[in-house]
Amino acid sequence: MRHGEFEDPRLVTVYDAECPWGRDDDFFLAAVDETPAARVLDLGCGTGRLTVAMAAAGHPVTGVDPARASLAAARAKPGADQVTWIEGTSHALPSGTFDVAVLTSHVAQVFVDDAEWTATLADLRRALLPGGRLLFDARDPADRRWERWNPVDSARLITLPDGREVRAWTEVTSVLQNAVSFVHHYVFPGGDELLSSATLRFRTERELRDSLRAAGFAVDHVYGGWGREPVGAGDGELVVLAHLSA
Structure with missing residues (x-):
């Protein structure tokens, strides 16, 4: 999505x-x-x-x-x-x-x-x-933040208000003329995975x-x-x- x-x-x-x-x-x-x-x-x-x-x-x-x-x-x-x-x-x-x-x-x-x-x-x-x-x-594009949007550096645990933990990470799918596309992965307890994609202009x-x-x-x-x-x-x-x- x-x-x-x-x-x-x-x-x-x-x-x-x-x-x-x-x-x-x-x-x-x-x-x-x-x-x-x-x-x-x-x-x-x-x-x-x-x-x-x-x-x-x-x-x-x-x-x-x-x-x-x-x-x-x-x-x-x-x-x-x-x-x-x-x-x-x-x-x-x-x-x-x-x-x-x-x-x-x-x-x-x-x-x-x-x-x-x-x-x-x-x-x-x-x-x-x-x-x-x-x-x-x-x-700032000079900071090249997207280079840190990878499954290793971006891996994180997010604690929801009800105490459940969601595993998340980000991967870049393309970098084209300062337009960076990426996908966030979210894995909920029980294994359900939701994806969120976007493109940002730097x-x-x-x-x-x-x-x-x-x-x-x-x-x-x-x-x-x-x-x-x-x-x-x-x-x-x-x-x-x-x-x-x-």
Whole structure:
């Protein structure tokens, strides 16, 4: 299944167990808080971990995601009633509504084709108010993270809320012009195995800056990690903070 962690309820539970609150969430929540009482768009909100936290911090928040199973998990979280949830893509965004838009957990890499990424940036520009901010992360291709996505280095045990353990590993199936395809394997107690496949685009810092400029955004900062390190000296990330230019 494509993007099974978001589409299959069984794998949504695994995803939530494997991806608790982290330093990236701390970073984005602090960055959003720099705009007090900001009207926030969380595009690709997934199961709503950060979405709900931003609402709890006092921001009016809208979470948007095309995956129904992920949104069902998000809506079941404590505090979810403070969030407006929309099942859909960036095309469904209202115009001129938000002060800040975030795309976290490397959602920006899901837009593999340049045309997809360009269209998404155009939708975000339309949805933001004048001077609105755009915050997102993407893995730095110079870090070559995909080389560690193999059955040995990626092998892990994931403990579910009911105490069961799921064995998981990842294998890369192709690398073509900075588009990396891979499959996650999940083996449940009893032997049932579920697969989740995806392709991610690894854009360079220059590619990201150029695409943002073309879409009408001005880049304020690009960091290499969650401690605001320079690119190449942090966590292998490209953490981008931008705003709508005049």
